[in-house]
Amino acid sequence: MSKLLEIALGLVTGIGGFLEAGSLSTSAQAGAAFGFQLVWPIVLGTVCIAFLVEMGGRLAAVSRHTLPDAMRERFGVRFFSVVLVAVVLVSFLVLASEIGGISLALQLATGIRFQWWAPVVALAVWLLLWAHNFGLVEKGASLLGLVTLVFVVAAFRLHVPVNELGAHALPSLPQHDGARYWFMAVSIIGASVSPYLFYFYSAGAIEDEWDESYLGVNRVIAGIGMGFGGGIAVAVLAGAAMVFHSRGIQIDRYEQIPLLLAEPLGRWGFILFVASLGIACFGAALEIALQIAYLVAQGFGWKWGENLKPSEAARFTLVYTIAILLAGLLIFTGIDPLKLTIFSMALTALSLPITVVPLLILMNDPQYVGEHGNHWIANAAVLFISIVACIVAVVAIPLQLLGGS
Amino acid sequence: MVPSLCSEPALIVQVRRLRSLATVLPISLLLLAACGGSAKEQARKLHQTEESWKATTRLTTELWKQGAIPAEYARQTLEAAAQGLAEARASAAKLSQ
Numbered sequence: 001m002s003k004l005l006e007i008a009l010g011l012v013t014g015i016g017g018f019l020e021a022g023s024l025s026t027s028a029q030a031g032a033a034f035g036f037q038l039v040w041p042i043v044l045g046t047v048c049i050a051f052l053v054e055m056g057g058r059l060a061a062v063s064r065h066t067l068p069d070a071m072r073e074r075f076g077v078r079f080f081s082v083v084l085v086a087v088v089l090v091s092f093l094v095l096a097s098e099i100g101g102i103s104l105a106l107q108l109a110t111g112i113r114f115q116w117w118a119p120v121v122a123l124a125v126w127l128l129l130w131a132h133n134f135g136l137v138e139k140g141a142s143l144l145g146l147v148t149l150v151f152v153v154a155a156f157r158l159h160v161p162v163n164e165l166g167a168h169a170l171p172s173l174p175q176h177d178g179a180r181y182w183f184m185a186v187s188i189i190g191a192s193v194s195p196y197l198f199y200f201y202s203a204g205a206i207e208d209e210w211d212e213s214y215l216g217v218n219r220v221i222a223g224i225g226m227g228f229g230g231g232i233a234v235a236v237l238a239g240a241a242m243v244f245h246s247r248g249i250q251i252d253r254y255e256q257i258p259l260l261l262a263e264p265l266g267r268w269g270f271i272l273f274v275a276s277l278g279i280a281c282f283g284a285a286l287e288i289a290l291q292i293a294y295l296v297a298q299g300f301g302w303k304w305g306e307n308l309k310p311s312e313a314a315r316f317t318l319v320y321t322i323a324i325l326l327a328g329l330l331i332f333t334g335i336d337p338l339k340l341t342i343f344s345m346a347l348t349a350l351s352l353p354i355t356v357v358p359l360l361i362l363m364n365d366p367q368y369v370g371e372h373g374n375h376w377i378a379n380a381a382v383l384f385i386s387i388v389a390c391i392v393a394v395v396a397i398p399l400q401l402l403g404g405s
Numbered sequence: 406m407v408p409s410l411c412s413e414p415a416l417i418v419q420v421r422r423l424r425s426l427a428t429v430l431p432i433s434l435l436l437l438a439a440c441g442g443s444a445k446e447q448a449r450k451l452h453q454t455e456e457s458w459k460a461t462t463r464l465t466t467e468l469w470k471q472g473a474i475p476a477e478y479a480r481q482t483l484e485a486a487a488q489g490l491a492e493a494r495a496s497a498a499k500l501s502q
């Protein structure tokens with residue numbers, strides 16, 4: 001495949017695959033509650049994930065090691081187990097959130113309660129992974145995910161004041177509800193910097209047999225793809241600010257969010273919202289289920305690969321089967337998908353140092369990346385964002401829980 | 406000999422700066438939260454929630470009348486609004502007792 005086509009597909013993957021339950025709901029909630037004030041966590045999160053995705057791809061291309069494989073080899077089994085538990089736990093909650101998001105989209109379309117859709121959705125996700133190969137899963141979901149560009153169209157229709165929006169790209173202190181403001185900020189960063197994104201991307205680079213000639217492609221995909229993806233999240237926030245914040249509406253339930261597109265785009269807005277939520281969450285659910293299986297199988301040295309038949313990688317298949325089953329069951333209990341999503345994202349932010357620092361160490365180790373080690377700017381930016389997000393999460397999560405939200 | 410991340414001078418400086426931030430930030434956030442935990446503040450938040458659900462009801466009804474949203478979805482949203490409103494009012498009543 002030509003490099004140009006690889007770049008085009010990679011960009012589509014980055015843009016179409018960026019928005020999912022977490023980034024959609026956190027951006028909508030933040031825009032409704034604080035107007036344009038929380039644009040900066042999206043900017044910080046996007047910068048951080050662009051660096052991390054680029055690092056994951058570079059590690060795979062240069063060392064031909066998957067991320068978990070390199071971690072286990074470099075830090076030993078004991079430390080790797082800590083990372084494994086943290087990433088699997090966070091990813092499992094995010095997987096449940098995505099299944100909740102798809103189920104909610106089906107509820108909005110049919111009126112049948114989301115928990116009844118959860119087993120159907122879980123079965124559909126599992127069937128697609130069982131029956132198809134990696135390329136179809138990754139590219140197909142991301143191509144369909146381009147429907148989320150409708151949020152950018154809506155932002156234009158709502159005449160979002162771009163200058164005012166841009167002014168909030170730098171951090172500012174809250175004007176009211178401090179605890180909620182910081183909680184929302186870490187949730188947004190958690191949604192943007194979900195570990196599944198760079199773990200999945202790194203595994204994909206190995207599946208696609210990248211070598212050092214892909215370093216340029218990798219940089220373009222990570223930078224531009226994630227940048228545009230972050231732009232869609234900003235459009236969601238801006239739309240929510242224009243439709244909800246101006247009317248004093250705060251987002252407490254998923255059912256309120258489709259109004260964001262129905263107000264500027266009418267009936268098509270509603271239809272496209274349901275499609276966006278369903279497709280974006282479906283794509284993310286496929287990727288997260290696979291990423292959990294990659295992580296466990298690569299970490300334990302089992303045979304793995306979505307391009308292999310399930311019988312050829314039985315333990316790999318078993319891991320994603322169990323993850324999907326349990327996540328489906330969690331949503332089937334009737335747990336509020338919006339609350340689950342927001343707290344999953346905050347927990348993701350909390351776990352960032354555990355998931356990110358080992359990658360940084362690997363990316364500075366010549367044994368793995370040779371002369372392609374990290375620039376100090378990449379180290380400093382990722383370390384700073386991850387640690388600050390974790391510190392704020394340590395304080396903001398208990399406060400938000402005590403506040404009863 | 407495998408060089409580690411800690412041998413990078415820029416990173417050491419970064420970590421030191423983050424350490425000082427680590428002490429200042431949680432304290433500021435706790436102070437901020439302590440200011441907002443009063444009954445008056447809770448009552449304000451509940452009033453805000455009530456107003457939010459009322460506004461959701463108005464917007465949903467308006468869009469439904471324009472034919473911008475299907476009746477089934479309008480029913481779901483109005484049901485959620487009624488439930489949210491009832492919960493907020495019940496909490497407000499509890500708070501005033």
